[in-house]
Amino acid sequence: MATGRTHRPATRSRGIPEATVARLPLYLRALTALSERSVPTVSSEELATAAGVNSAKLRKDFSYLGSYGTRGVGYDVEYLVYQISRELGLTQDWPVVIVGIGNLGAALANYGGFASRGFRVAALIDADPAMAGKPVAGIPVQHTDELEKIISGNGVSIGVIATPAGAAQQVCDRLVAAGVTSILNFAPTVLSVPDGVDVRKVDLSIELQILAFHEQRKAGEEAAAEAAPPAVERGTGADGSAASGKGPEGDVPAVMPA
Numbered sequence: 235m236a237t238g239r240t241h242r243p244a245t246r247s248r249g250i251p252e253a254t255v256a257r258l259p260l261y262l263r264a265l266t267a268l269s270e271r272s273v274p275t276v277s278s279e280e281l282a283t284a285a286g287v288n289s290a291k292l293r294k295d296f297s298y299l300g301s302y303g304t305r306g307v308g309y310d311v312e313y314l315v316y317q318i319s320r321e322l323g324l325t326q327d328w329p330v331v332i333v334g335i336g337n338l339g340a341a342l343a344n345y346g347g348f349a350s351r352g353f354r355v356a357a358l359i360d361a362d363p364a365m366a367g368k369p370v371a372g373i374p375v376q377h378t379d380e381l382e383k384i385i386s387g388n389g390v391s392i393g394v395i396a397t398p399a400g401a402a403q404q405v406c407d408r409l410v411a412a413g414v415t416s417i418l419n420f421a422p423t424v425l426s427v428p429d430g431v432d433v434r435k436v437d438l439s440i441e442l443q444i445l446a447f448h449e450q451r452k453a454g455e456e457a458a459a460e461a462a463p464p465a466v467e468r469g470t471g472a473d474g475s476a477a478s479g480k481g482p483e484g485d486v487p488a489v490m491p492a
Contacts, residue, residue, distance in 0.1 A: 249298070250298045250299075250321075251298070254294075254295045254298055255322075257285070257287060257291075257292075257295055258295070258318050258321060258322055259322065260285040260286060260287065261281065261285050261292070261295070261314070261318055262315065262318045262319065262322070262324075263285070264281055264284035264285045265281070265311055265314050265315045265318070266315060267284070268281075268284075268311045269311050269312060269315055273311055274310070274311060274312075275307055275308040275309060275310055275311060276308050276309055276311055277308040277309075278292050278293050278296075278303060278308065278309070280308075281308075281309065296309075296314075299317055299318070299321060301313075301314065301317055319352070322352075323352070324351060324352030325352070326352065327352070327354055328352055328353045328354065328391075328392055329353075329354050329355075329356035329388045329389060329390045329391075329392070330348070330353050330354065330355055330356060330390065330392045330393070330394060331355075331356055331357045331358075331359055331381075331384060331385065331388070331390050331392075331393050331394065331409075331414075332355060332357075332358050332359065332393075332394040332396060333359045333360070333378070333381070333393060333394065333395050333396065333397060333405050333409070334359075334360060334395060334396035334397030334398075334401070334405070334420075334421075335358050335359070335360040335365055335370055335375050335396070336360075336396065336397075336398075338396045338420055339358070339360070339370075339394075339396035339397075340370050340371075342394060342396060342420075343355060343358055343370045343371040343373065344370070344371045353392075355371070355373060356384070356388040356390055357373070357376055357384045357388065357390075358370055358371075358373050358374075358375045358376065359375070359376050359377070359378055359380070359381055359384065360375050360376075360377070360378065361377070361378045361397075361401065363377060365377075378405075378408075381408055381409070381412065382408070382411075382412040385409070385412040385413055385414060386412065386413065390413070390414060391413065391414055391415050391416060392414065392416045392417075392418070393409040393414040393416070393417050393418070394417075394418045394420070395409075395417060395418070395419045395420060395421050395425075396420045396421070397421050398421065399421050399422045399423040401421075402419065402421035402423050402425060403423070403425060403426065406419075406425045406426075406427065410427060410428065410431055414431075415430060415431050415432065416431070416432045416433075416434075417431065417432070417433045417434070418433075418434050418436065419433055419434065419435045419436065420436050420437075422437055422439060
């Protein structure tokens with residue numbers, strides 16, 4: 235069975251931009267939904283809408299994959315699913331370890347989407363001795379003392395950190411030293427890693443703060459709109475002077491004094 239350590243995706247060597255790589259999972263999710271509905275083909279416009287991007291960007295992204303579709307027909311859904319899965323390295327088994335089996339780590343362990351997307355949770359690891367041997371999602375939790383042996387024995391190259399912030403860097407250092415080269419970090423801290431190690435950070439509090447910013451801005455815009463004075467329609471006075479905004483003495487102020 236292939237493992238993460240022996241087979242790595244070739245996106246960088248083929249010159250696919252990182253922004254395109256970041257959108258490939260969006261296309262794959264939309265295509266998988268179409269495949270499950272037995273939809274044979276899809277136009278660039280339909281797929282772009284489902285993925286939340288514009289169609290020109292989608293066509294440019296697919297050109298990096300060598301996939302251009304057929305005019306009047308669109309893209310073959312099943313072929314694109316295979317093509318993007320292969321590009322992302324999802325046509326093989328990727329063993330993953332999750333370190334930190336608190337509420338978040340346990341939720342990740344119970345996530346059913348890993349297996350269907352090419353990932354296998356090889357081990358759950360926690361520093362609490364009381365957690366050792368406790369099954370979570372059918373997998374017994376192992377102590378952090380076993381971390382290096384677990385990584386070596388399972389050929390793990392992807393690690394997930396779901397520990398408190400204070401423990402994350404130490405865990406990261408041990409993962410890297412043991413051979414892990416890709417890390418998904420859920421801890422609310424920035425990790426320092428050597429060249430050649432990729433880190434993706436997921437911080438739910440930051441995402442909520444960004445949403446709070448947008449909500450505050452929208453509320454401010456609504457308040458400003460409500461506070462704005464109503465537009466004054468200019469009529470025509472008896473002498474016709476108001477229509478031009480000038481009186482006999484020149485400019486007429488917008489609001490006359492009482």
